[in-house]
Amino acid sequence: MTLRTGETARVTIVVAVDPSTAFRLFTDEVDAWWARGPKNRFRALWAGIMRFEPGVGGRLMEIYDEETCDAYEVGRIRVWEPGRRLLLDWRLPNFAPDEITEVEISFEPVEGGTRVTVEHRGWEALRLDHPARHGLAGDAFRMFRSRLWADHLAAIKRHAELNR
């Protein structure tokens, strides 16, 4: 079982805006900076809009059609502390109903802006042949998930620089 420990992805970056702005960009403007395409979005073949419903109990959604309410729910928001911390459940479309992970995002004031740190936990519970693993486990899986988040954080850093 040693293969399946330590799969938490932890990634951090400094964005050149204050923590309140960083939190607002992360949530309100998620669709503007979160990369598109099958590697990054939830339903590969539909163009959707990502949106946070603000506040505890709100959801992170990818919305494909507002009128027909066609949308994918990534997860419920459990902590919503603007400028400080965000915690939400995170489910991929290939998860079974009882499978779940969680993502915590912290915003810490530092010289030059805000250190945004993402911690994505709970992967160890997924069975080894789960499709979300893409055949990976342990360190290799953690690096795979970390690199996806590293790309997202690099994107929000660029977004913050353009919107200062």
Add this chain to the structure above:
Amino acid sequence: MTIKAKKAEAYICVRNAAAALDFYGKAFGASETGARILMADGRVGHGEFLIGETLIMISDEYPEMNIVSPQTLGGTPVAFTLHVDDANAAYAQALAAGATALRPLADQFYGERSGQVTDPFGFRWTISQHIEDVSPEEQQRRAKALFG
């Protein structure tokens, strides 16, 4: 036919990559690009910074994977060269940030003003400014005069 790589990038290992990223910013004007990937114990698994156009990747030490730094090895076989417009100012900035002088700045026979420092993590850096175009013949003549 030999396959030719497109470019080579350095991936360095240091004790305390977070401190090194801070130091390289202050000493050499490096800018951290991309996000740091952290390990469960807080060590930096991967970081990246740019010096001018050159990307350098960096991690903490992972002795359990035989990834160790100059401080563990007791020296470095690698030296980097920084090309700058003002060697005096760049050298002073590096020292002010915490680098150690290794070889003072001097005008070299091949047309560069250069000197060398060691960073707090054990790597050597040559700081070099182009001051004169010297033809190969003239370089040879000066080298002969200097070294016989």
